[in-house]
Amino acid sequence: xxxxxxxxxxxxxKNLQTLLFLLAxxxxxxxxxGILLVEPLNAIKIGGYPLGFWFAQxxxxxxxxxxxxxxxxxxxxxDREFDVNED
Amino acid sequence: xxxxxxxxxLVGLSFALYIGIAIWARAGSTKEFYVAGGGVSPLANGMxxxxxxxxxxxxxxxxxxISFAGYDGSVYLMGWTGGYVLLALLLAPYxxxxxxxxxxxxxxxRYYSNKARVVAxxxxxxxxxxxxxxxxxxxxxxxxxxxEVPIEWGVVIGMCIVFFYAVLGGMKGITxxxxxxxCVLIFAYMVPAIFISMQLTGNPIPQLGLGxxxxxxxxxxxxxxGVLADLGFAEYTSGxxxxxxxxxxxxxxxxxxxxxxxxIVRFFTVPKVKDARLSAGYALIFxxxxxTTAPAVAAxxxxxxINSTAEKKLDELPNWIATWxxxxxxxxxxxxxxxxxxxxxxxxxxxxTIDKDIMVLASPEIAELPNWVxxxxxxxxxxAALSTAAGLxxxxxxxxxxxxFKTFKPDISEKKELQIARLSAAxxxxxxxxxxxxPPGFVAEVVAFAFGLAAxxxxxxxxxxxxxxxxxxxxAITGMLVGLxxxxxxxxxxxxxxxxxxxxxxWWWGISPEGIGSIGMIFNFICCYIVSKYTPAPPAHxxxxxxxxxxPRGAGKAHDH
Numbered sequence: 001x002x003x004x005x006x007x008x009x010x011x012x013x014k015n016l017q018t019l020l021f022l023l024a025x026x027x028x029x030x031x032x033x034g035i036l037l038v039e040p041l042n043a044i045k046i047g048g049y050p051l052g053f054w055f056a057q058x059x060x061x062x063x064x065x066x067x068x069x070x071x072x073x074x075x076x077x078x079d080r081e082f083d084v085n086e087d
Numbered sequence: 088x089x090x091x092x093x094x095x096x097l098v099g100l101s102f103a104l105y106i107g108i109a110i111w112a113r114a115g116s117t118k119e120f121y122v123a124g125g126g127v128s129p130l131a132n133g134m135x136x137x138x139x140x141x142x143x144x145x146x147x148x149x150x151x152x153i154s155f156a157g158y159d160g161s162v163y164l165m166g167w168t169g170g171y172v173l174l175a176l177l178l179a180p181y182x183x184x185x186x187x188x189x190x191x192x193x194x195x196x197r198y199y200s201n202k203a204r205v206v207a208x209x210x211x212x213x214x215x216x217x218x219x220x221x222x223x224x225x226x227x228x229x230x231x232x233x234x235e236v237p238i239e240w241g242v243v244i245g246m247c248i249v250f251f252y253a254v255l256g257g258m259k260g261i262t263x264x265x266x267x268x269x270c271v272l273i274f275a276y277m278v279p280a281i282f283i284s285m286q287l288t289g290n291p292i293p294q295l296g297l298g299x300x301x302x303x304x305x306x307x308x309x310x311x312x313g314v315l316a317d318l319g320f321a322e323y324t325s326g327x328x329x330x331x332x333x334x335x336x337x338x339x340x341x342x343x344x345x346x347x348x349x350x351i352v353r354f355f356t357v358p359k360v361k362d363a364r365l366s367a368g369y370a371l372i373f374x375x376x377x378x379t380t381a382p383a384v385a386a387x388x389x390x391x392x393i394n395s396t397a398e399k400k401l402d403e404l405p406n407w408i409a410t411w412x413x414x415x416x417x418x419x420x421x422x423x424x425x426x427x428x429x430x431x432x433x434x435x436x437x438x439x440t441i442d443k444d445i446m447v448l449a450s451p452e453i454a455e456l457p458n459w460v461x462x463x464x465x466x467x468x469x470x471a472a473l474s475t476a477a478g479l480x481x482x483x484x485x486x487x488x489x490x491x492f493k494t495f496k497p498d499i500s501e502k503k504e505l506q507i508a509r510l511s512a513a514x515x516x517x518x519x520x521x522x523x524x525x526p527p528g529f530v531a532e533v534v535a536f537a538f539g540l541a542a543x544x545x546x547x548x549x550x551x552x553x554x555x556x557x558x559x560x561x562x563a564i565t566g567m568l569v570g571l572x573x574x575x576x577x578x579x580x581x582x583x584x585x586x587x588x589x590x591x592x593x594w595w596w597g598i599s600p601e602g603i604g605s606i607g608m609i610f611n612f613i614c615c616y617i618v619s620k621y622t623p624a625p626p627a628h629x630x631x632x633x634x635x636x637x638x639p640r641g642a643g644k645a646h647d648h
Contacts, residue, residue: 012637019176026172030165030341035333038158042324048306049298053324056161057153057382058294061168061375068175068368075180075364084640086359 011082018074022067029055029063093462094233101271101466102248105473108267109252109260117505120257121188121485122355127262129362133369135265136353138272138474140167140344140370141377142218143225146272146471151443153385154392157315157323160385162333166340168371168378173345173546175367179354181553183363184636188355189482190348190545191490197552198560199629201494206567208490210544211348215479215486216522217537218349219515222476223523226469232414232448233465242523245473250516253477253484254509261477262356268470273376275467278460279450280380283387286454293383311390318397319432323386329591335602342608343538346546349478352485360639388446391453396439397430404428407452416442416449476519484512536578539600543570543607551615556633562619570611577603 033041038052046054079085088096114120127135145167153160185193191211195204223242230241252260277293284296288307300306312322321327328336344350353370354363395405401421411417418440419428430439448468451460488508493499499507544567551558551566578600581589591597598606624630635641 008634008638015637022176023172026169030169030337031334034161034165035330035337038326047295047298048300048308050308050324053158053161053308054298056158057164058297058379060165061379064168064172065368065371065375067172068364068371071176072361072364072368076361079361079639084638086361086639086641 007082008084011078011084014078014082015075018071018078022071025063026067030060034060088458090458090461091233091235093459094465095462097459097462097466098234098469101267101470104267105248105252105264108264109256112256112260112263114255114257114259114505117489117501117508119259120505120508121481121489122352123257123259123262125356126358127356129357129366130369131262131266132353132357132362132366134269134373135262136350136366136370137373137377138265138269138470139353139478140350140374140475141272141471142475143222143229143468143472145377145381146276146468147225147229147444147447150381150384150388151446153382154389154446155443157321158326159328159333160382162328162336162340164378164382166337167344168374169337169341170344171367171371171374173341174350174354175364175371177550177553178345178351179363179367180360180639181636182351182549183354183357184360184639184641185632186355188352189485189490190351190549191486193552194545194548194563195490195494197629197632198548198563199626200560200564203548203560203564203567204490204494206564206571207545207548208486210540210567210571211482211486211490214347214537214540215349215482216519219476219479219483219519220522222472222479223519225472226476227523229465229468229472233461239524242520245469245476245523246516246520249473249477249480250513253480253516254512257508257512258352258356258481261481264477265474268474269373271470272467272474273373275463275470276377276380276384276447278463279454279456280384280387282456283391283450283454284383287387287390293380293387297383297386307386307390311386314390314393318393318430323389329597331597332591332599332602335598335605337602339542339602339604339608340538342542342546343604344541346541346544346549347537348541348545349475349482351545352482353478384446384450388450388453392441392445393430395453396428398427400427402426405453407449410452411445411449416445480512480515480519483515484508487511536575539574539578539604539607540571542604543574543611547608547611547615551612553633553636556630557624558615558619559622559625561622562615562617565618566611566615569614570607573610574604574607577607 033052034056038056041052041055042050044051118124149163152163182193187193191204191207194207195201223245226245227238227241230236230244231238252264280293281291284293285291287301288296288299290296290299297307301310308324312324315323326333354366357363357366396408408417412419420438422438428439429436431437451464485508488504488511492507493504547570548563548567581600
């Protein structure tokens with residue numbers, strides 16, 4: 001394996017780790033808090049919102065935005081670290 | 088000024104703006120026509136994606152859908168936003184690096200097969216046609232309700248506008264008109280929402296107002312739960328759908344969103360891989376502004392509707408009821424002749440029928456807002472419908488001129504290709520207009536098709552095409568066909584062949600036709616994997632292509648190889 005190849009496979013591995021971590025959050029707030037755990041979470045109230053309902057109709061969407069921006073920042077850093085960035 | 092004058096004025100002004108932009112942003116080359124020259128900034132592309140994505144259904148119908156579904160309506164909210172996470176993390180950056188113009192381009196090259204390309208083109212065309220017919224219908228309905236012209240004329244006027252800027256400007260014209268359309272539609276959606284939130288809860292931010300309290304100090308959602316329970320309905324904040332069905336519908340909508348060709352193609356228009364990631368983030372912010380407001384509009388709407396009608400005397404109802412009774416969107420029938428309105432879960436005793444579209448369309452009148460707001464909502468609904476229609480028409484024309492024509496006749500000149508692209512866009516506008524005027528009875532029914540098919544056909548082969556080097560053309564073609572046939576079969580059976588059996592009791596694994604795309608997707612994944620395992624690995628140049636798209640460096644602007 002050449003140096004370039006091993007570097008790009010290390011880059012890919014880091015990328016996959018990032019993806020798995022972020023997709024776990026994506027799954028947790030929507031399928032987890034918004035659907036599977038909605039009943040127990042609804043027992044907790046935040047202002048006028050039952051918490052499970054809040055995740056299903058508000059919180060999951062805010063978290064999705066956060067997930068994408070964490071991805072953007074993290075990947076830009078990875079790109080530079082492995083010298084595969086575009087500029 | 089009268090409502091009608093305001094409406095003509097605002098809709099007219101917005102149309103003039105779109106046409107002005109179209110003339111300014113004429114496409115001169117195929118690259119400009121297909122991907123706007125590949126030079127759109129991530130922010131502008133995010134806004135255009137949001138307008139492209141939010142259709143007449145999102146603008147007009149979604150809030151009302153949630154009003155009546157309560158918690159169950161969350162599937163649309165999570166499904167239609169969560170798909171952008173998949174798009175940003177799993178698709179957009181890699182497809183941008185790949186650097187061609189369409190989804191069938193990618194499928195054809197990655198699976199080194201024109202057969203795979205043709206299957207992909209057919210899926211893309213089918214999905215886009217289903218969608219665009221609904222948009223044209225939406226344009227017609229808005230025209231007929233607000234401008235008091237017949238639906239047919241509304242569709243024709245809408246066709247002329249879309250024709251003008253989609254055919255002239257291609258992706259370049261569409262992108263910049265969509266930016267303007269986003270601004271119009273989001274302003275039009277927020278103004279009534281903010282006022283209603285203030286009136287009901289004293290909080291001007293609808294997202295907080297939904298969790299706020301009414302004048303008497305009781306939280307809105309708690310009050311709504313109680314009111315609905317008293318009338319015999321399920322509580323607003325708890326679900327009626329099975330948990331398995333909720334999961335599957337949400338998944339199908341998310342994956343379907345990420346697999347829709349008119350959304351994916353937007354990420355081909357930005358200059359860099361980095362921009363594609365960022366642009367998906369911006370797009371979701373712009374979408375989320377509407378999608379987090381919609382559940383508030385939904386709850387305010389149903390609360391106001393019940394509050395101003397239930398047990399009220401027929402001659403003391405507010406004015407907006409009479410206005411919208413004329414359009415048949417509200418129907419009142421005093422069955423027990425007591426001179427009052429009863430709104431009840433029991434269909435025999437219920438006297439009030441409210442169409443879901445009322446929650447957005449009548450919101451300015453319910454909140455007693457000035458006449459110009461009504462005109463604004465009309466312009467917003469029109470912007471939502473036109474922007475989505477234009478994006479879809481582009482996919483259709485690109486599929487015909489590039490994926491079909493150019494593949495089988497690679498030596499046509501660029502000028503000729505551009506001509507064919509324009510001609511097919513024109514043909515698609517006319518066909519879409521025809522379906523808008525004479526809607527097949529099943530337009531509403533087939534929306535589930537679009538998402539189910541995108542989920543069951545495109546999504547798995549694109550993902551595997553990027554994340555696996557082993558999946559080959561045999562696997563991909565089998566996978567797409569199995570996913571398609573299974574999903575089409577299941578939906579057709581329950582929607583058209585035996586609609587009387589369309590209840591939870593007969594569904595496989597308790598999954599409704601709306602959610603079956605998830606299962607089609609799983610079958611697609613499994614077939615791809617198994618068939619590829621027993622057939623030869625992709626050739627070396629494809630392996631290189633995969634390694635190439637995984638790394639950002641070296642992405643030129645979208646180009647023709």
